[in-house]
Amino acid sequence: MNLWLPKSAAGKRWLGLAPSYFIIGIFMLVPMVIMGVFSFLEPNPYGGVKPVGSLAAYVKLFFEYDLEDNLVFNPGYINIIFRSFQLSFGATLLCLVFGFPVAYYITLQPENRRNFYIYLITIPFWTNLLIRTFAWIIILGRGGVIETPLLAAGIIEDSLRMMYTDGAIAIGLTYSYLPLMVLPIYASLEKLDFRLLEAASDLYASRLEVMTKVVIPLCKPGIIAGCILVFIPCLGAFIAPNLLGGGKNLMLGSLVQFQFASARNWPFGAALSMLLLSAVVIMLIFYARAASKRASMEGSD
Amino acid sequence: MQNPSSHKRKKVLPVGHYRGLGAWTVFFFIFLYLPIVVLIFYSFNANRMVMNWGGFGFDWYLKAFNNDDIQNAVWNSLIVATVATAFATSIATVGALVLARGGNFRGKTISLGLITLPLMVPEIVTAVAVLIFFSAVGINWGLGNVIIAHITFCIPFAFMPIRARLEGMDTSLEQAARDLYASEWETFRFVTVPLLMPGIVAGAMLSFVISMDDFIITLMVGGAGSTTLPVYIYSMIRRGLTPEINAVSTVLLFVSIAIVTAYWVVSKKGTD
Numbered sequence: 001m002n003l004w005l006p007k008s009a010a011g012k013r014w015l016g017l018a019p020s021y022f023i024i025g026i027f028m029l030v031p032m033v034i035m036g037v038f039s040f041l042e043p044n045p046y047g048g049v050k051p052v053g054s055l056a057a058y059v060k061l062f063f064e065y066d067l068e069d070n071l072v073f074n075p076g077y078i079n080i081i082f083r084s085f086q087l088s089f090g091a092t093l094l095c096l097v098f099g100f101p102v103a104y105y106i107t108l109q110p111e112n113r114r115n116f117y118i119y120l121i122t123i124p125f126w127t128n129l130l131i132r133t134f135a136w137i138i139i140l141g142r143g144g145v146i147e148t149p150l151l152a153a154g155i156i157e158d159s160l161r162m163m164y165t166d167g168a169i170a171i172g173l174t175y176s177y178l179p180l181m182v183l184p185i186y187a188s189l190e191k192l193d194f195r196l197l198e199a200a201s202d203l204y205a206s207r208l209e210v211m212t213k214v215v216i217p218l219c220k221p222g223i224i225a226g227c228i229l230v231f232i233p234c235l236g237a238f239i240a241p242n243l244l245g246g247g248k249n250l251m252l253g254s255l256v257q258f259q260f261a262s263a264r265n266w267p268f269g270a271a272l273s274m275l276l277l278s279a280v281v282i283m284l285i286f287y288a289r290a291a292s293k294r295a296s297m298e299g300s301d
Numbered sequence: 302m303q304n305p306s307s308h309k310r311k312k313v314l315p316v317g318h319y320r321g322l323g324a325w326t327v328f329f330f331i332f333l334y335l336p337i338v339v340l341i342f343y344s345f346n347a348n349r350m351v352m353n354w355g356g357f358g359f360d361w362y363l364k365a366f367n368n369d370d371i372q373n374a375v376w377n378s379l380i381v382a383t384v385a386t387a388f389a390t391s392i393a394t395v396g397a398l399v400l401a402r403g404g405n406f407r408g409k410t411i412s413l414g415l416i417t418l419p420l421m422v423p424e425i426v427t428a429v430a431v432l433i434f435f436s437a438v439g440i441n442w443g444l445g446n447v448i449i450a451h452i453t454f455c456i457p458f459a460f461m462p463i464r465a466r467l468e469g470m471d472t473s474l475e476q477a478a479r480d481l482y483a484s485e486w487e488t489f490r491f492v493t494v495p496l497l498m499p500g501i502v503a504g505a506m507l508s509f510v511i512s513m514d515d516f517i518i519t520l521m522v523g524g525a526g527s528t529t530l531p532v533y534i535y536s537m538i539r540r541g542l543t544p545e546i547n548a549v550s551t552v553l554l555f556v557s558i559a560i561v562t563a564y565w566v567v568s569k570k571g572t573d
Contacts, residue, residue: 009404010406016398016399016403017395019396020393020395020456023452023456024418024453024456027450028453030434032426032430034430034434035430035434038433101325101329102325104319105326108317119562121333122561123561123562126507126561127514127553127554127557128550128554128557131534132337132340135336135339137542138340138351141352142352178332194317210317215317232423236423236425256429257520270429273430276426277422280423280426
């Protein structure tokens with residue numbers, strides 16, 4: 001049975017990792033390189049690309065041709081990108097404000113109950129995002145769960161028009177990625193030594209100071225991890241802007257999908273994806289730097 | 302925390318406790334579960350329009366059950382999820398064995414980064430990259446394309462619980478087996494694999510759920526004949542909101558919840 005296995009440890013290692021390298025390398029890494037190449041080609045009007053080098057996709061981000069074929073500045077796409085960052089930032093902030101006290105509350109509970117809370121938080125995360133977002137249409141929509149009782153009670157007289165707004169998208173995004181904020185914060189709070197809080201209190205720190213000067217600084221790694229974990233998928237979100245923004249209030253993710261499904265401008269779609277990817281890489285590098293700095297600081301203590 | 306009712310004398314909260322945390326948490330869980338409850342509730346709506354309540358009924362479940370397109374989509378979803386899970390779990394298991402047991406070697410960090418890469422790249426970027434790749438290379442295998450894409454992003458989800466299990470596992474039993482003249486293969490087959498099984502099962506469950514629920518990558522990569530259930534649900538939403546969507550969604554929801562609950566039980570048992 002052992003005959004076909006390589007004898008050396010290095011050989012076995014290679015054999016065990018080869019399938020992962022093969023699948024993720026060929027079907028993820030290589031495609032991303034090809035995507036980068038495609039972003040520098042000319043679009044084929046029926047989808048796909050022509051093998052002609054061009055910077056048109058990147059120029060299109062900022063400029064358009066007017067009727068006389070002059071390049072003029074076009075803020076349209078920049079606005080969409082800017083809005084995506086704004087909405088993602090807003091949703092991340094909402095997740096933090098909403099999720100932090102919950103993560104903290106869970107750490108105060110006895111251990112068996114903590115696990116149950118974590119289970120309750122992960123359940124929605126593992127269920128289909130599309131259908132959970134669809135449910136928000138029923139909640140926020142005209143004649144939906146929120147409006148109907150308010151209308152019936154005479155508190156409002158007309159529809160609140162909550163759907164197809166940036167607010168609806170922000171709620172959808174917050175809802176989608178809330179567990180990704182709570183879990184890492186909980187993970188770092190769980191390691192918190194509660195004697196430190198008592199020590200701070202004994203040294204006349206107020207309740208507020210205990211929170212802002214002891215708890216929050218100590219779980220900063222969890223907060224940063226949570227913010228990045230929420231921000232990244234928000235930036236590339238497709239479902240929330242598409243269903244709750246009605247396709248009019250575009251975000252980066254839905255703009256990318258539109259280039260492939262309807263506009264048939266593959267290079268532009270690829271260029272937008274490259275933009276998204278570089279934003280993510282910058283954030284991850286920033287995060288890795290912060291983490292390694294922290295590790296070296298802890299190591300020197 | 303739970304005794305604001307003790308009027309007159311306000312109880313002094315212990316250090317680190319704050320008023321209103323419990324209420325905030327209750328509100329949080331209402332927010333988290335409201336859409337799920339609403340979705341299930343309206344699946345029993347007898348009316349044609351989701352938002353106009355027309356009495357209680359199971360009509361839409363029957364309708365969804367007898368819908369050929371839904372049946373096809375369910376089959377596609379099951380085929381994709383099963384095949385992708387089988388491949389992803391096997392690939393992740395051997396990878397995790399090397400990374401958790403292979404000691405420190407050059408390229409370990411890079412290998413870890415590569416395996417978890419699908420978690421870090423936004424889904425829409427993965428979708429675009431894979432779509433472009435298939436079109437550039439000329440691979441047009443219908444459901445096969447979807448399966449390949451799913452294997453790729455399921456690997457890290459299968460990998461994580463398996464690696465966690467391996468790192469928590471004591472090697473003494475394996476050493477004992479080796480001392481008692483079990484061959485390397487026998488030790489692996491009869492000691493390591495049974496001990497690792499909860500991790501493998503947990504990894505398989507997660508990747509099955511992730512595959513069943515994936516929408517955006519399947520939407521972009523899948524062609525006409527490879528509609529999975531979430532993609533079909535999306536097309537239903539675009540056509541108009543009927544409680545049939547809620548009925549199908551409720552079923553999908555319960556499948557996910559059942560599998561994740563089973564995962565929870567399995568992985569909890571593993572740590573005992």
